[in-house]
Amino acid sequence: MATIEIDGKPYTAEVGQMLIQVADANGVEIPRFCYHEKLSVSASCRMCLVEMEKAPKPVPACATPVMDGMKVWTRSPKALTAQKAVMEFLLINHPLDCPICDQGGECELQDISVGYGKDASRYGEEKRVVFDKNIGALIATEMTRCIHCTRCVRFGQEIAGIQELGALGRGEHTKISTYIGQTVDSELSGNMIDLCPVGALTAKPSRFNARAWELQQLDSIAPHDGIGSNIHVHLRRNEIIRVVPKQNEAINEIWLSDRDRFSYQGLTAEDRLTVPMIKKEGQWQPTDWETALQAAATGMKQIVEKYEPDQLGGLASATATLEELYLLQRVIRGLGSDCVDHRLHQIDFADQAHAPLFPYLGMPIAEIERCNTALIIGSHLRKEQPLLNHRLRKASMNGAKVMFINPIAYDFNDMRIAQQIITSPNDLITTLSGVAKALLVGKNNVIPQQLEDLLADTKVTEEQQTLAQSLETGDHRLILLGNLATSHPQFALIRALAVAIAKLSSAKLGYCAEAGNSAGAWLAGVLPHREAAGMPISTPGVNAYTMLNKGLKGYVLLGVEPELDSYDGAKALENLQKAEFVVSLTAYVTDTMKTYANVLLPISVFTETSGTYVNNAGTWQSFTAVVIPKNEVRPGWKVLRVLGNLLNVSGFDYDSSEQVRSEVCEKLGQKTTDNLNSWQVPNDLSARKIDGLQRITELPIYATDMIVRRASALQFTRDATSAKGVHVNSNVAAQIGATEANVVQVRQNAAKISLPLVIDERVPDGCVLIYAGQAENVALGSWHGWVELTA
Amino acid sequence: MLAQRKPRPTLLTSESYAEIDRWLAKYPPERKQSAVMAALTIAQDQNGGWLTSELVNEIADYLEMPAVAVQEVATFYSMYEHKPVGQHKICVCTNVSCMLCDSERIVKHLQQKLGIGFGQITPDGKFSLKEVECLGACVNAPMMLIGKTYYENLTPEKIDDILARLN
Ligand code: SF4
Ligand code: FES
Ligand code: FES
Numbered sequence: 001m002a003t004i005e006i007d008g009k010p011y012t013a014e015v016g017q018m019l020i021q022v023a024d025a026n027g028v029e030i031p032r033f034c035y036h037e038k039l040s041v042s043a044s045c046r047m048c049l050v051e052m053e054k055a056p057k058p059v060p061a062c063a064t065p066v067m068d069g070m071k072v073w074t075r076s077p078k079a080l081t082a083q084k085a086v087m088e089f090l091l092i093n094h095p096l097d098c099p100i101c102d103q104g105g106e107c108e109l110q111d112i113s114v115g116y117g118k119d120a121s122r123y124g125e126e127k128r129v130v131f132d133k134n135i136g137a138l139i140a141t142e143m144t145r146c147i148h149c150t151r152c153v154r155f156g157q158e159i160a161g162i163q164e165l166g167a168l169g170r171g172e173h174t175k176i177s178t179y180i181g182q183t184v185d186s187e188l189s190g191n192m193i194d195l196c197p198v199g200a201l202t203a204k205p206s207r208f209n210a211r212a213w214e215l216q217q218l219d220s221i222a223p224h225d226g227i228g229s230n231i232h233v234h235l236r237r238n239e240i241i242r243v244v245p246k247q248n249e250a251i252n253e254i255w256l257s258d259r260d261r262f263s264y265q266g267l268t269a270e271d272r273l274t275v276p277m278i279k280k281e282g283q284w285q286p287t288d289w290e291t292a293l294q295a296a297a298t299g300m301k302q303i304v305e306k307y308e309p310d311q312l313g314g315l316a317s318a319t320a321t322l323e324e325l326y327l328l329q330r331v332i333r334g335l336g337s338d339c340v341d342h343r344l345h346q347i348d349f350a351d352q353a354h355a356p357l358f359p360y361l362g363m364p365i366a367e368i369e370r371c372n373t374a375l376i377i378g379s380h381l382r383k384e385q386p387l388l389n390h391r392l393r394k395a396s397m398n399g400a401k402v403m404f405i406n407p408i409a410y411d412f413n414d415m416r417i418a419q420q421i422i423t424s425p426n427d428l429i430t431t432l433s434g435v436a437k438a439l440l441v442g443k444n445n446v447i448p449q450q451l452e453d454l455l456a457d458t459k460v461t462e463e464q465q466t467l468a469q470s471l472e473t474g475d476h477r478l479i480l481l482g483n484l485a486t487s488h489p490q491f492a493l494i495r496a497l498a499v500a501i502a503k504l505s506s507a508k509l510g511y512c513a514e515a516g517n518s519a520g521a522w523l524a525g526v527l528p529h530r531e532a533a534g535m536p537i538s539t540p541g542v543n544a545y546t547m548l549n550k551g552l553k554g555y556v557l558l559g560v561e562p563e564l565d566s567y568d569g570a571k572a573l574e575n576l577q578k579a580e581f582v583v584s585l586t587a588y589v590t591d592t593m594k595t596y597a598n599v600l601l602p603i604s605v606f607t608e609t610s611g612t613y614v615n616n617a618g619t620w621q622s623f624t625a626v627v628i629p630k631n632e633v634r635p636g637w638k639v640l641r642v643l644g645n646l647l648n649v650s651g652f653d654y655d656s657s658e659q660v661r662s663e664v665c666e667k668l669g670q671k672t673t674d675n676l677n678s679w680q681v682p683n684d685l686s687a688r689k690i691d692g693l694q695r696i697t698e699l700p701i702y703a704t705d706m707i708v709r710r711a712s713a714l715q716f717t718r719d720a721t722s723a724k725g726v727h728v729n730s731n732v733a734a735q736i737g738a739t740e741a742n743v744v745q746v747r748q749n750a751a752k753i754s755l756p757l758v759i760d761e762r763v764p765d766g767c768v769l770i771y772a773g774q775a776e777n778v779a780l781g782s783w784h785g786w787v788e789l790t791a
Numbered sequence: 792m793l794a795q796r797k798p799r800p801t802l803l804t805s806e807s808y809a810e811i812d813r814w815l816a817k818y819p820p821e822r823k824q825s826a827v828m829a830a831l832t833i834a835q836d837q838n839g840g841w842l843t844s845e846l847v848n849e850i851a852d853y854l855e856m857p858a859v860a861v862q863e864v865a866t867f868y869s870m871y872e873h874k875p876v877g878q879h880k881i882c883v884c885t886n887v888s889c890m891l892c893d894s895e896r897i898v899k900h901l902q903q904k905l906g907i908g909f910g911q912i913t914p915d916g917k918f919s920l921k922e923v924e925c926l927g928a929c930v931n932a933p934m935m936l937i938g939k940t941y942y943e944n945l946t947p948e949k950i951d952d953i954l955a956r957l958n
Contacts, residue, residue, distance in 0.1 A: 163860050180862070182859075
């Protein structure tokens, strides 16, 4: 502890803190440009100069550590002269084009120059001009405005983990730029826009759309990943101009992934459905709500009466709110069917009865960064949940041992990775068994005897041995199951082995949620085997895969395009088209939808409805609607409520989404989840065998749900454009005699299509990587299986 | 983790790599970037005095650095060239001390004699001219640097002599 004096007042501070931190903590204002609390200190702008006792020259407050007895003046004549001089220099080369600058009104340079700048410039010489470069679809640049604070550069190095911008040149010739012709591709790039104190980096999608002072700021929660980032929605006259992060240190800190920042563009996509539509005698026509809802109710009832209740199935997206999800399953169950599910990416449901209450991260989000040891199984975490990956990266920077077992050698933005085992989907079980076996040595009664017996013949490779050894170091250990594990054809086995590994290494076990409200979907009971709050059902309905693969007579869809959102899109589409009656509660209308649906009900999406998302760490976050959706679009929960009423489901007189929420809350009571005891001991550990090339499928970051797929700027990023084609490494390419950019024939089961070949050295031998959620390759079907390539 | 980069064709010779490795050996293995300046110099020497973006990329790969970070270094220091130079790169100091000792006369003489301005190469590719800041030889201003040799207390006659010997 140190006591220092700032402007004549005493303050206590921690030794080692910088002066500016103490000033900030106590509300003493010191101007700054380069300093940022989340970035390293560069002390390059000199705006924060203050006078210090016994120092001959003013010192930078951002780079001067406090010392006991220090005396500092922030507004003495000496300090002010220094600050004003720096200001004058900074403005020498600044274009002062505030009237045409997007940052105008929220610009740190503008604000600070009001306090420290002169009213007229003394500089008569020529100003520096920097020509603009295109650095991608998300960030607009106007580098003449740059003041070289290097916040954006440091963000790349320190937070995003890939340095994409650099300060090229020297002195007056310094330019912030990407490397020759490259774009900024980080999935966190939008944060640079927030960090840039001037208008050098601004948001391209909202460029020139509004002035800061015209905007109204309302809060919401982002729906696309399990983090549940807190957001400020900036609106003008009921139109979303942009989305920026809202600080919440426990969740997203001050950051926001690009997906959550720019997905709002999807709200105004051209194919937005704004009036209810029904198909009459083969013709689609717009109609009023009453007619549409009546048609939906009648159609659903007919299926249940004509066949049996189980012929009606409900499929929902986990980007829907808890309230919508809860009501959906109540409607379906009210009609006597338990066929309701949200796990559209899953295929192995063998142990679902034993699954945890919801896919829980195993610990609070912020705690991830305090792990000492972490093993991530089957996850492209960086793209699945960018900010979770950021926490893990922080842990690794603090010395944690981070290990991955993945089918693809993903790049984890400079994370210090202790070990990465690359294993094909086929071999994953063997690899996990090996790790478990290695950990088993010398431990008794930690895992059931039955599993020990199954492991008896398992051979341990050196690689697995090393990984196991690392797992037994550090006192805060975590095993995390990612989305590639959840969608694996032997997920139940993976779960069992992950539990075993966690138990044997005294680690916590966590699951990465797939969407913003996966946890909410579990809790709301959008599952064939459980009602809300995890209440088991004695004779479960069928799961999402079976519903779509075997076919039902009727479907109720909530926010999904099954051909893109499910494990076997081709089969899904086929069966939807065969079904007698399909009602889709959807925000969009596509030609494909028109081929299978009978009724389309336009519902609102995030920011347009009140509701709740439960994040990966089990945190409930409720929000109100911040935009009024167009025309006849209505919140999903209201639509479902009316449907419930029309179908005479009892207890459907909710007045608000809060009432729905409370009902789920009450049911849930004090129940918590226990990942380590939610599993099933397997009978068999044998791996599936596929001969020939195995398909690996990843759902890429900008194809995860209906809204994101329509966010136009995101679709131009490299993450989106590189998710095309069929990816193989050069060995495999050579085997089939094809080279990059060749179009190759891809055969999977009965399907045969042509796709461009992409040489991708991250893919292991014997495998091909084909991305999901791409219209071009839906026809191929299953996410796993055997694929044949011909040049 | 930059391991997934595609292997690029190697432009640097094995001698250059051996030389870079000699520098790498001086630093801890996780601090490969410490050798970046040396590596750039080696690459530049091998390539006739200037750097191409392909060379920068190759160094970035080899030192496991982002390419833009290598480029930052390569553009910060004035001894790295990004365009072709003459066989003899003549760097004339025009900073304060040299200027006071009439470096202007030196510059004029060189430009007339070679028929080129700053940043240009003689048609035969022999010489190029470059204006530089203080090279720390102020005591013997005016001065110029050719290759690795300093030439000080310059006069037009002296320059004629030096250039003649370089021919
Ligand atoms: S672009 Fe913005 S953040 Fe980057 S150095 Fe320039 S002023 Fe700073
Ligand atoms: S804020 Fe201190 S030098 Fe920039
Ligand atoms: S000024 Fe020319 S060498 Fe110093």
